[in-house]
Every structure is written in structure tokens, then in C-alpha cells.
Amino acid sequence: MALIKLENITLEFPVQASKSDRRQSSKESHIGGQLSQGQSGQMVVRALDQLSLTLGPGDRLALLGHNGAGKSTLLRVMAKLYPPTHGRVTVQGRVAPLLNLGFGLDMDSTGYDNIFIRGLYLGMSKAELKKKADAIAEFSELGDFLDLPMRTYSSGMRARLAFAISTHVETDILLLDEVVATGDARFLKKANEQLESFARDSKLLVLASHSNKVLRDLCNKAIILEHGRIKASGPIDEVIETYAVSMGVDGNDG
Numbered sequence: 713m714a715l716i717k718l719e720n721i722t723l724e725f726p727v728q729a730s731k732s733d734r735r736q737s738s739k740e741s742h743i744g745g746q747l748s749q750g751q752s753g754q755m756v757v758r759a760l761d762q763l764s765l766t767l768g769p770g771d772r773l774a775l776l777g778h779n780g781a782g783k784s785t786l787l788r789v790m791a792k793l794y795p796p797t798h799g800r801v802t803v804q805g806r807v808a809p810l811l812n813l814g815f816g817l818d819m820d821s822t823g824y825d826n827i828f829i830r831g832l833y834l835g836m837s838k839a840e841l842k843k844k845a846d847a848i849a850e851f852s853e854l855g856d857f858l859d860l861p862m863r864t865y866s867s868g869m870r871a872r873l874a875f876a877i878s879t880h881v882e883t884d885i886l887l888l889d890e891v892v893a894t895g896d897a898r899f900l901k902k903a904n905e906q907l908e909s910f911a912r913d914s915k916l917l918v919l920a921s922h923s924n925k926v927l928r929d930l931c932n933k934a935i936i937l938e939h940g941r942i943k944a945s946g947p948i949d950e951v952i953e954t955y956a957v958s959m960g961v962d963g964n965d966g
């Protein structure tokens with residue numbers, strides 16, 4: 713079972729903002745959510761604005777949109793990391809969020825121990841992890857580094873391990889935030905293949921990326937977010953084209 717249902721979701725972040733004459737209204741600005749004064753008088757950024765969406769098995773959704781449009785926030789709402797200010801979130805099925813690569817990893821433990829720490833956090837059983845630990849270790853290609861504490865890793869090495877763990881979990885829903893773009897070229901190719909095989913298993917995937925190629929390879933539908941609202945939705949190629957036209961760029965690039 714894989715289902716994500718968002719009903720009329722609004723999410724506001726309270727922020728400290730000093731008064732400024734330089735400030736453009738967020739409607740005029742091309743980046744960010746909507747900056748306004750909330751009911752209590754405090755400034756808020758409305759990152760998601762009355763957004764509704766239903767996804768089921770086989771849906772592989774690309775999130776497109778300008779910087780600060782709300783893509784990462786939307787993924788975090790789906791992962792139930794952020795409770796919405798208003799609206800209802802229903803998620804059925806096991807979820808593997810690959811949003812913040814450090815999340816759920818213990819920097820003082822070894823890479824190998826972290827396979828278990830993060831695996832358990834993602835809902836795998838100890839027995840399942842024992843069976844998969846070698847495959848995860850091999851996929852990461854970290855070799856002897858797996859016996860060293862993670863704080864000694866480079867960011868690309870951390871990304872490899874986090875990616876390897878999250879994509880080996882038996883999960884129904886995979887939520888990805890641009891992370892595929894970390895790592896060297898060879899790992900990227902391998903990571904994409906792994907994601908493609910995950911997507912082929914007809915699971916539910918939601919992916920935010922600024923790379924049209926990655927989105928085309930992995931997704932079958934897309935939405936464009938603009939200041940926290942859904943501006944367009946439909947089949948992936950169509951929406952990428954619409955987005956490219958609205959941004960004044962070539963949709964076949966990157």
C-alpha cells in the first residue's frame with residue numbers, strides 16, 4: 713500500500729524580520745514563500761499555501777519550482793517531519809525520506825554501525841538489516857572507511873552511505889530532495905540506476921531536483937510550485953516544458 717493524501721495544506725514558518733524599505737512584496741519577488749504578518753502580528757513565511765494532492769502506487773512525482781517555492785517543505789510534510797499549520801496529511805505505507813543526509817546518522821559511530829542505526833530508524837528489523845548490511849556496505853564502496861567514525865567522512869562519503877541505506881530499505885514511498893546530485897560522477901550513475909530500479913517496482917516516489925534529466929529519467933508526473941501553491945500539474949514532459957517556458961529557459965537543458 714502506498715498513499716499520500718494532502719488536503720488543503722498550509723504551512724507557515726514564524727520568522728524574525730526587521731522592518732525594511734528595501735523589502736519587495738513576495739508577490740513581486742521571484743524567490744521564496746509568501747512573507748506576511750500572521751494573525752498574532754508576527755512575521756511568517758507561508759511556505760505552502762492551501763495545497764491539495766493525492767498520490768498512489770506507481771506515481772513518481774517531480775517537484776519543480778523556483779528557489780524557495782516550497783519543494784523541500786512539501787517533502788518534509790509528506791515525511792511527517794513538519795506538521796502543517798492547517799490541513800490534513802494522510803500517509804499510508806512505509807516511508808524512506810532521503811532529505812537531509814545527516815539525519816538519523818550518528819557521527820561518532822562507525823559507518824557500519826550507522827547502517828544499523830539508520831536502518832532501524834527507517835523501520836527495518838534487525839533480521840532484515842543483518843541480511844542487507846553487506847549489500848549496503850558494498851553499494852557504498854566505502855570499504856575500510858566503514859570501520860571509522862562517520863565524522864571523519866567527507867560530505868560525498870556521507871551521501872553515499874545515507875543513499876545506500878535508504879534505497880536498500882524495503883519501503884513503499886521514497887522521498888528525495890536533490891541528494892542524488894551529491895557524490896562523484898560514477899556514484900551518480902550507480903545511484904540513478906538504483907533509483908530507476910526502485911521506481912520500476914512501481915513504488916511511490918516524490919523527487920525535488922533542479923535537473924530536468926534526473927526528473928525525466930525517474931518521474932512520470934510533475935507539479936510546478938510557485939510561492940507554495942500548485943501552479944501546474946500533469947505528465948512530466950509537458951510540465952517541464954511549461955516550467956521552462958515560464959522561466960525563459962530551454963527545457964532540454966540539464
Ligand SMILES: Nc1ncnc2c1ncn2[C@@H]1O[C@H](COP(=O)(O)OP(=O)(O)OP(=O)(O)O)[C@@H](O)[C@H]1O
Nearest residue numbers: 725744745757759778779780781782783784785786
Ligand atoms: N526552517 C525555516 N524557517 C523559516 N523559513 C523557512 C524554513 N524552511 C524554509 N523556509 C522558507 O520557506 C520557503 C520555502 O522553502 P523551501 O526550502 O521549501 O523551498 P525549495 O522550493 O525547496 O527551494 P530550493 O529550490 O531553493 O531548495 C522559503 O521562503 C524559505 O525561506
